[in-house]
Amino acid sequence: MGSLVRAEFRKIFTTNLWWGLLIPTVLLGVLWSWGFSAFGSAVVERLTSTPALEGVDAGDWMVSVFGFARGANLTTLFPMIFGALAVAGENYRRTITTTFLTASSRGSALGAKLVVYTVVGLGFGVAVALSASLGTVLGAGNTPLPGGAGWFLLTLTTILESTLWTLFGVGVGALVGNIFGAVIGLLIYAVLVENLGAYVLSSALETTVPTVLPNGAASGMPGAVAADLFLDKVGPINPLVEKEARLVVEAAAGAQGAFPWWANTLIFAGYTALFICLGWLVTGRRDIS
Template identity: 40%
Template sequence: MGGLIKAEFRKTLTLNSWWVLLIPLVLAGFWMSFAWGQITNDFVDFIGRGPAREIASGIGLDVEELPVGMLSLAHGVNIAQLVPMIFGVFALAGEYRSKTITTTFLTAPNRVSALGAKMLTYLVWGLLYGLVSFAVAALATVMTVDSARLPSAGQWLGALGGTLLAYVLVTLFGIGVGAVLNNVVLAVVLLTIYMLIVENVLVLIMWTSAEIDVLGALLPNGTANGIVGGIAADAFGFDSLNIPGTVDVFDKLGLQLAAGAPGVISWWASALVFLGWTLAFFVGGWAANQRRDIT
């Protein structure tokens, strides 16, 4: 297994994709956090009045001590999650496209070993992308948010742990999607459109037209975002379970959008649900590649 893992690292390091994808990750993570950091100081004024004030007083929050920097941080790392997801697509689908999958499978004892080596290798890549994303988002947050409203040491560490967990899972999710579809372009296009547009539109429509707020806690994009977004919501003391029922559904949606996780129940529940999605696609991809012919 050690030799297979070394071979996987050599494959990724000899290609340009690993560092090329770092560019959009850094840009997206930094500028999203920077933009949110510019406005999060005003969030204290918002939550001190209207429905938000009802929520704050109902759960005993002191609005002057809210760590609004968590909002900036969560949005930065969440938007950049798409990058390691796309990187994961190349793990198997990319090898089929470049015709190197034959060598990969023939030089391994069996396909299970080959896929296991890929999983462990890309797990490390997910951690590395998560560290970079957290670093740039944290930098943008520190640059823009008032020092008194930055997260505590424990909240920083919690957000870091959540980021690393989310990035490992989205990378493995990307591997599974690529393995199932077996087409790099198709997988990247579908993932991008679904994660950035389709699911968000569906969640908003269901919230506003039918007042159904559970989709964000069940679908892939919402649960992936809900890991760090849920940690941000926890820092404020609210999530879908304890927002007072008297709060209007649109105000509730606005608060959870601010946290970057509409419909989130809690960070650990989001992690478990997204783990289920990851396992479903990963196992599906593994099963498909046990039967797929190579030439």
Template identity: 40%
Template sequence: MGALIKAEFRKIFTTNLWWALLIPVALIGFGAGWMGTAFVSIINGFAVLDRPVPLALLSVTTSANFSTVFGMLFGALSISGEYRNKTITTSFLTSNPRSAVLAAKLITAAAIGAGYGLVNALCASLGGLIGAVQDIGSFGDVADWLSVGGASVLSMTLWTLAGVGFGALVSNAVLAIILPLAYKFVVEFIISMALVGSNVSGIGPYLPGSAGNGIVSNLAVPLFVAAVAGPDEPEVPKVAFDALHLVFGGSYGHAWWASLLTFLGYTALFVAGGWWANQRRDIA
């Protein structure tokens, strides 16, 4: 297994895919962190707020949830691209069993996904600190920031693993790109809108995209509201949470760990499907 893992890392770092997808992850993280704190600084230039507004927690949430697309694409292309280029044939013919190859890919993909998430969080932190030069309160409490950053790393890792499973399942590089993007940004949006106000609206947080986004959003939104409202304020109305979740993702009253467990189930399902397909697919 050690030799397979080393071989997978060599495959990754001898191609351009990993760093080509890492660049937007870093840029999005930096831009989101900077805008989140800079916007509060602009507001304070016109009217001094009576308490810190850690808007960066929310902007970084958007960054994390959007950047997971690149982790997912990396995972999907790391194996479907090998089917397209026929390079996986050698791996399957020289390794026994085939599942060992998939296991090595999952281990390396998890490492790359965690690295993507860490880069996104660090760049967001750097951007947030630069934007918060005049108002460090807009950066948020350090513990809250670390919690949201840790959740974003975890979310990115799971999205990357789900991408590997899906790429192994379809084995077609074009479909491995188009189908996840179309579902996350089009299909699930339509389904979510259709569920609003219906008798089955409660299933919304359990949809794959919503669950994946909720890992970060369902943690960051309550932290932001608690920081803004303060301990002496009356209970924050549900409409405030709904408005924030509508913009930044997640669902009111749904715990972040529930989203984590839900998406972990989807990840396991895709990985199991990819393993099943790999065991039965002819290679040439």
């Protein structure tokens, strides 16, 4: 297994793909979180300076955390793409035959990929967390920033989200087998299909649909933390509007209807495990000749 793991690392770091995806991950993470954090700061400044809203005490609102959550949720799509290429990319380049023939079994080759892409997903997660942190600090203005415990939870959930998206991509890529189908299909689903489906379902049921689907659960990991940090800073809310206020805050964090972050993590981890198992089974039987 050790030689297979080393071989997988060489496949990654002797090509340009990893840093070709890492650069936009960092740049977009900084810019996106900076933009959302600055927008929130501008809204708070407007609220505190509007005479008609003199009773609104918005000076202590921690709107900066929304920028972090939004930046993290967008840029973790890049490690998802990277993971999707683990098996599908080798199918495209016709190197999967050599990979399987030089391993003791297809299972050991796929196991080595999972080990390596877990490590790479963790690395991407650290990069995403650092870039989102920088953008959040730059855009926060006079609005408060989270304390040490808050930063830790935001960073932890971001790293977990990045790692799980990477492995989710590995599973989907192994299941589909086609590089274009895996990458384009994942992007369309994550950006459009699930969001549109959740909106239509929420409208039909006239209620917010919980984050029980993959993208919603993933977004709810840092999103739920951001919502909790904001609401803790705001203080007690009138019970008559508490539910509606939380939905608004969760929507600002990009995680409307989110469960607690640990529950979202378990849900998304379940989907990841499911697609890894499906990809493992299909790849084990796929003709590679």
